[in-house]
Amino acid sequence: MEQIIHFNTVPENISTNMSHLLVQLTVTLRNLADLSQSRPKFLATNAFMKLCSLLENYIYDKDICTNVSRILSKLSLYHDCCMALAECSGCYAIILSALNKHPDKQDLLVRMVFTLGNLTAKSDTARKQFHELEGSIKTVLCLLHTYCDLDKKSQSTMSSTKQKHEGRKQPTEVEDVLIKIVCLLANLSVHPKVGEDLAADQNCVLCLMQIIKYKQIDECEELVINTLAALSNLSYYQNESSVMSKMRKDISNLLLKYMLSNNMEGILEATRVYGNLSQYEDVQDFILEHNVYKFIVTLLDSGQQDVCFSACGVLINLATNRKKKMLLKKEGAVEKLVECLQDFGCSDWQLAGLVCKAFWNFVDSTKDVGLYLGFEETSKLLNLLSSFLDEQTALDCQWNVDIMDYQRECWEAEFKPVASLLLGKIQSHHSFLEPLPGPL
Incomplete structure (x- = not known):
């Protein structure tokens, strides 16, 4: 098979008969890609480079391109295969050419974009290399716009013919393409330069807003979650050119229905967006006016570290204002933040540090911390901080041995500095004498 692929990557050898043979060959390879024992063979024979060459030379053959896309999409799920593909010279340019050549062939498109999503999921180098390709982002955004329009039209058709099914779980073909495109955009936006460019692109932001406006999370969960994640990433980039920043009130309004949903993953992603946008005072006001802050506080009871982390991000911003932090109190x-620190302090020093930042904003301008936070909660907080700041106590926590060095670094960098400042602040602005009750 390797020899046939090599033979047919030479332009003068290309013929109709060989094309038919290659279709059968790539079908076989596609089936082999499902077998775990075959993956080492793909790696050992440098198959990814040959498949890229095949794709490049047969870019006009839809069947061969589709089969190659299926092979790559299957294998890119595995880290070693994904890395091998990423190292192939020109793989991003070849995949981009296939996208531009066959924008209407959904089965090919969805797999190629899925492969790009896997390549860019964990590699900043991959994000950078794809972004630097001329026309790469333009192609992805054109596909996003095209399929958003197709999806909106299909929704209108379903509504007019009463074909809509409550609680539909399986995405349509158009939705499946959108899921992969939005996932790719979310992954790409982790890179600062790419993220800034996408956050400043009106077409991109409006398409994402359209998705969360018209889609219901119980009908198309994966698409909505991916879109919220993309918006979360883009909302991180806040500069004068950011469309996300300019549209922040509209986005905040669209997020409301997800905070009211029963889908915890949707709530988490929406909270992350609020966490970034709540740096703006008008978004803080929106959060108070629409009682979003009540949901945020409740999330501290979730028992999930990532949910508590995102909730703390919003609370840190809200607690910069005296009126707002009184409502939070x-x-x-206050009680829930203390519980959060107590429950997760030893296992997640980043979260513990974030809780301390929230408390710092709560007590920043007060002269009597005990009176402000409550004497019981202040006492608990003092004990927790004193205990967690003791290095021996911190090191005695039941840390995962495999990531002990990382946890130590987090304790020293993320928790210790802010916790030390907070402890000093409380000790210097706290009376241990509780006030007597007033006369009866």
């Missing part, structure tokens, strides 16, 4: 935020 009334809602029970």
